[in-house]
Amino acid sequence: MPENTTQCAAEVTSYYRHLGENRYESTIHAQGAWNTHEQHMAPVTGIMVHALEQFExxxxxxxxxxxxxxxxxxxxxxxxIDTTLLRPGKTIELLQAELVAEGRVAVRVTAWRLQTNDTSAVEAYEDEPMDSLESSVPWDGLSSWPGGFIKSVQGRSHPDHRPGRGRAWLHSPYTMLDGGEHSSALVRLLGLADSANGVSARMAPVPGGFMFPNVDLSIHIYREPVGEWLGLDTHVTIAGDGIGLTSSVLNDINGPFARTEQILTIRPIPHRP
Structure with a gap:
């Protein structure tokens, strides 16, 4: 078992250690929910976004x-994390980053980077904002899930939160990287975004039930976010043929700023003696 799974969580204040250049090491707080020897996709998203932000x-x-x-x-x-420029341009660029572990690519992300301009005169939003963080109540709905990442997250919810359709706020007291290395609000908040698939799950991960991991995560960011609390306004759809979809509008303390989609593979939880 990797060393990071045996660390005392109280002694670790970040999801990752920066080992120099493009090399990193996960800590206990990045531990996944399905297996003790894997990373959760949420902090992986955060560290890969950080790498993209730092690239040229x-x-x-x-x-x-x-x-x-x-x-x-x-x-x-x-x-x-190996980052490259796939499509250069004066106003539009396409980047790629690959997380390589144990000799293979585990996660690949492509990212459109667009030129910014002053469009405040025509600024407009149609996604409904969530109720305020102050109007929410403490919530431990993620506690049915195991793993170090889940234990690292604090939650609040609104009264209409239910399986399949929910509104919850998430926050982590931990930094993305050790040693005081700065991370943007985008990195901090997107480092929680993959949690949408568990925040409003229709089924609990119990023996004899179904597992529903996502095989992708697509994020469209129409506004630069702020703060440290992520609001997830989430719908979960399950078809009758083993495929589902988790859809979320992401909020910060000022309102909606992005949308996410996660396609799910739904299958029986394997029996483990």
Whole structure:
């Protein structure tokens, strides 16, 4: 079992250690829910967004769409993130980052980076904002899930929260990287976004039931977010042929800023003696 799964959580204040250049190591707080020896996709999203932000940054551009493909179990422990420019341009760029662990690519993301302009004169939003963080109540709905990442998250919800359709706020007291390395609000909040698939799950992960991992995560970011609390306004759809979809509008303390989609593979939880 990787060393990070045996760490005392109280001694660890970040999801990842930066080992230099493009090398990182996950901590106990990044541990996944389905297996003890894997990473949860939520902090993986955060660290990969951080790598994209650090790659040849331009003050007049920002990330606008992220499309993650999860190519298998994401091993805990040491890994690299290899970032490249697929499509250069003056106003539009396409980036790619790959998380490589144990000799294979575990997660690949492509990202459109677009030029910013002053469009405040025509600024408009149609997604409904969530009720305020102050009007929510403490919520431990993620506690039915195991793993270090789930234990690292604090939650609040609104009264209409239910399986399949919910509104919840999430926050983590931990930094994305150790040593005081700065992370943006986008990194902090998107490092929680994959939790949507568990926040309003229609089924609990119990023996004899169904598992429903997502194989991708698509995020469209129409506004730069702020703060440290992520609001998830989530719908979960399950078809009758083993495929489902988790859809969310992401909120910060000022309102909606992005949309996410996660396609699900739904199958019986395997029996483990």
């Amino acid at each position: 940054p331009r003050a007049d551009m920002r990330l606008a769409r992220l499309s993650f493909d999860i190519l298998g179990l994401i091993p805990a422990g040491a890994f690299t």
